[in-house]
Amino acid sequence: MQNSRSRSRPARAAVPLLLRWSVLLAAVVGWEAAARAHGSVYFPPPLRIARHAHGLWFSGPLGHLFLTRAAVDTILPSLGRMAAGFVLAAVAGIALGIAVGRSRRAYALCNPVLQFARAVPPPALVPVFVVVLDFGTPMQVASIAFSALWPVLVNSAEGARATDPLRLEVAAVLRLTGPERLWFLVLPSALPRIFAGLRLSLSLSLILMVFSELLPGTADGIGFTLTDAQTRSDLLTVWSALMLLGVLGFLLNTGLLAVERRLIGPGRSS
Missing domain, CATH: 1.20.5 (Single alpha-helices involved in coiled-coils or other helix-helix interfaces)
Structure with missing residues (x-):
């Protein structure tokens, strides 16, 4: 039994x-049936798109993990910019959010600014970074990091504020030090909210990565490939890049969810 x-x-x-x-x-x-029935060059079937993407990016030798030269020049630079911006946003957002959330006065003073910054559409900030940093990788990484910072910061602050006061009183009775309270009480309590902010920031990082690569001065990346293929009316490459972005977003989010479940368990994940 x-x-x-x-x-x-x-x-x-x-x-x-x-x-x-x-x-x-x-x-x-x-999608396949509708595309074949319609027969439009602007709406190719997904199998044809997948074959084109495979030949363009994933038909390389085994020693290069099946990546072609075009994949190295297209996918890796985009992932590098996105990873740099996301890591900067995550580290700064968690540190600042915990610091703000543990102080009532700091939270009361900073909350209007945080809500204002979170409400600004991230692509609207890219022209500001172009003026400050000019075109290039530093501008792209800075725009990704700045836009992805706010969801992590706000959620980390809210998570830190939600720490059980009774546990903090017990920690005071046990004479735990500040770092010990942070590590054993505040961070475990804030982790579900922190990961909720990280997932939002991951999506924003992907969006900002593509948007920043659509601007002049970019010579590689998925966004550049989209712009270049559009100017050449290479619709299969355009659709392949869009499909690639969807797959990357799914894989990155799945990986982050796996880390979240590993750290806080499936029952407490948000």
């Missing part, structure tokens, strides 16, 4: 996964 229950648990766990992938498969099949 117990063995049958243990065997049925993986089957029950696999049902939601199969349902999610079946919806995606149905969407792709519907």
Whole structure:
């Protein structure tokens, strides 16, 4: 009886996964059928797009992880800029957010500024960084980091403020030091909100990465590939870049969710 229950648990766990992938498969099949029925050059079938993307970026030798030279010149620079901006935003946002959230006075003073900065559309800030830093990688990384900072900062501050006061009183009775309270009480309490902010910042980083590469002065990256393919009316490459962005977003978010579950468990993840 117990063995049958243990065997049925993986089957029950696999049902939601199969349902999610079946919806995606149905969407792709519907797209394929509609594109072939319409026969428009502006609306190619997904299988044709996938073959073009494979030949363009993922048909390289095994020693290069199947990446072609075009993939190295297109995907890696974009991921490097995005990673640099996201890491800067995450480190600064968590540190500043925890500091602001643990002080009532600091939170009261900074909250209007935080809410104002969070409400500004991130792409609107890119021209400001162009004026300050000119075109190039520093401008791109700075615009990604600045725009992705605010969700992490605000959520970290809210998470730090939500620490149970009773636990803090117990920590005071036990004479825990400030760093010990931060490590054992504040950070574990704030982690669900911190990861919620990190997921928002990850999406913003991907958006800002592409947007910054659409500007003049960029010679590589996915955004540059989009602009270049559009000027050459290479619609298959345009669609391939869009599909690549969707896959990258899904993989990055899945990886961040795996880290979140590893640190705080599936029951407490937001």
